[in-house]
Amino acid sequence: MPSSVSRRDFLARTGLIGCSLAASPLLTPVTFAAAPWDTRFVVIILRGGMDGLDVVRPYGDPAFRALRGEMSPGPEGGALDLDGYFALHPSLAPLMPMWDAGQLSFVHAVSTPYRDKRSHFDGQDLLEAGTTTMAGVRDGWLNRMLQAVPGVTSQTAFALGHSDMRLVQGRAEVANWSPEAELDISPQAVRLLELVTESDPALHAALAEAQVLSQVSDSDNEQLKGEHLEIAQFAAARLSEDARIAAFSLNGWDTHAGQERHLDKALTRLAETLVTLRGKMRGNTWSKTAVVAMTEFGRTARQNGTRGTDHGTGGLMLLAGGAIKGGHVFGQWPGLGDGDLYQQRDLMPTGDVRAHAAWVMRGLTGLDRGVLEGAVFPGLDMGGDPGLLL
Secondary structure (H helix, E strand, O other): OOOOOOHHHHHHHHOOHHHHHHHOHHHOOOOOOOOOOOOEEEEEEEOOOOOHHHHEEOOOOOOHHHHHOOOOOOHHHOOEEOOOOOEEOHHHHHHHHHHHOOOEEEEEEEEOOOOOOOOHHHHHHHHHHOOOOOOOOOOOHHHHHHHOOOOOOOOOEEEEOOOOOHHHOOOOOOEEEOOOOOOOOOHHHHHHHHHHHOOOHHHHHHHHHHHHHHHHHOOOOOOOOOHHHHHHHHHHHHHOOOOOEEEEEEOOOOOOOOHHHHHHHHHHHHHHHHHHHHHHOOOOOHHHEEEEEEEOOOEEOOOOOOOOOOEOOOEEEEEEOOOEOOOOEEOOOOOOOOOOOEOOOEOOOOEEHHHHHHHHHHHHHOOOHHHHHHHHOOOOOOOOOOOOEO
């Protein structure tokens, strides 16, 4: 009989020795301990600068059609009407049951403090660091949140996929899992590896933690096609048990040309991910879950000459889960008319994406506002509660 150890877990763990293995739970008597709250928080980073104006289309704004031509039609062109003013991109149609059930919302015209340079690298760094500058910043806001909570272990939070996410970097323990590598090895080989690694605590812990992760992840999973589906399935399995936080990224949102084709693919992956996550979570865990999907910046309000859009400023946040107040397009809509745009080209940001993430975390975990404004997002003013959760 092959061992339950899988290569994907072992390689994922051993490939990340420097950031987490020294703090493996198997070096301590604590394993699979729960966090001191019962809700679930999922963060999805949409890398590439998602065009929020195409995803949730303000077809009720009289200037929208002039800026986008026929590239982003309203309900007359197949978009799904949400509230008489905004309409959803057709590729997110699989999410309409969530909208109808009050489990899906959006926040429009939000951004990080990043302005003007329009670099993916800088924008993503600030999005995941949660700060206003990168000077001296080496960790991410989700890790700083974990540092503020006693009782958190490495099995409380998972970073999923291949991306090295600044979001979860820091002193708090976070487990890492990747769906790609596979390895079936015999019990004798496992024993040999245990002996070989016995004198190296970090590597020995890596093997032990790989065994733990594989026993959990392989127990009742079915084969799904697509890395994003495997990640969603693994996250659902862990969140249905002791894990409270999962974070991963989805790429493919940079749409300078042929936006219709590229955005359709990216939105399809996003919809499949959320549907899988919701469908695979067991018991009533979905009802306790808030998913936050965010991107580093929006795109230009006006389409360019290759039926695409370029790097912009104001963007869109997506919220899903049974814990969120669904069926709303939150945020202060700035308009798209003359004088309304940022630098006469971008959707004007009227809200800080960090403030909305902070309010979600406060609602899920009960963290003090002072901790969120002072430690998790240093210097942030959360403002009034936008009421994103039930």
